[in-house]
Amino acid sequence: MFHKEGTQSILIGTVITAIVLLLSDKFIDTNWIKMTIQISMFALLIIILQFFRNPKRNFILNENQILAPVDGKVVVIEEVYEGEYLKEKRIQVSIFMSPLNVHVTRYALSGLVKFSKYHPGKFLVAWHPKASEENERTTIVIENKTFGEVLYRQIAGALARRIVNYAKEGEQVKQGEDAGFIKFGSRVDIFLPLGTQINVVLNQKAIGGKTIIATKLNE
Structure with a gap:
């Protein structure tokens, strides 16, 4: 579950990652360079998702x-x-x-x-x-x-x-x-x-x- 404040950042990160993956697959022939770029983009997207995570927690209200x-x-x-x-x-x-x-x-x-x-x-x-x-x-x-x-x-x-x-x-x-x-x-x-x-x-x-x-x- 992700926080609503991360909607724009997650969307932009996902689109950029998809574009980079497509372009690298099409225009880069050297496998190790291609893999490095793709892994780096996936890692960046994971960091963005991790930052905006909003874990569900059950709260017990207590006035004291x-x-x-x-x-x-x-x-x-x-x-x-x-x-x-x-x-x-x-x-x-x-x-x-x-x-x-x-x-x-x-x-x-x-x-x-x-x-x-x-x-x-x-x-x-x-x-x-x-x-x-x-x-x-x-x-x-x-x-x-x-x-x-x-x-x-x-x-x-x-x-x-x-x-x-x-x-x-x-x-x-x-x-x-x-x-x-x-x-x-x-x-x-x-x-x-x-x-x-x-x-x-x-x-x-x-x-x-x-x-x-x-x-x-x-x-």
């Missing part, structure tokens, strides 16, 4: 849990000051996505979208400390009855040149559903209330919609 919004590796767990919207200290959990990860962004929790804004910016490598504030990004805030307002950011990286965000202010969203897509490697930051029980550790592999990032506030 924050699920991983993306596949990747947990690279940041720290207390920071969030100054764009919340303007208070929060626990930041960041997940880095390599080009090999599934790049679908999923809602980490159900609730009401209170804020959704796109910011143009730089394309620093996604793990750079200033990427969260200086890179091209989107900021989304979801209000949830258990956690209050939770902010997350989709952040472009050195290779990511397009961020797709489906969140619209005023709409109700459901945990686990598609929230957007980030093309070619990036990162997602989640800003949770202080006192939230964090259930992941640094360098842990996270699976979008499956891994429990955090649970309800400590009593």
Whole structure:
């Protein structure tokens, strides 16, 4: 199953591959050159298909849990000051996505979208400390009855040149559903209330919609 954001890229890749295969078969007589070109084109098409894959996952809704919004590796767990919207200290959990990860962004929790804004910016490598504030990004805030307002950011990286965000202010969203897509490697930051029980550790592999990032506030 492939994500709808990949429809154009997959179609173009398939057409180009078919044309190259036909032309190489017709005009190239040296077998090893022909085979090298054809194998390379098939490999490129497979990479495109792999990048836009959207595996079906069954979600169990839970108001007391924050699920991983993306596949990747947990690279940041720290207390920071969030100054764009919340303007208070929060626990930041960041997940880095390599080009090999599934790049679908999923809602980490159900609730009401209170804020959704796109910011143009730089394309620093996604793990750079200033990427969260200086890179091209989107900021989304979801209000949830258990956690209050939770902010997350989709952040472009050195290779990511397009961020797709489906969140619209005023709409109700459901945990686990598609929230957007980030093309070619990036990162997602989640800003949770202080006192939230964090259930992941640094360098842990996270699976979008499956891994429990955090649970309800400590009593």
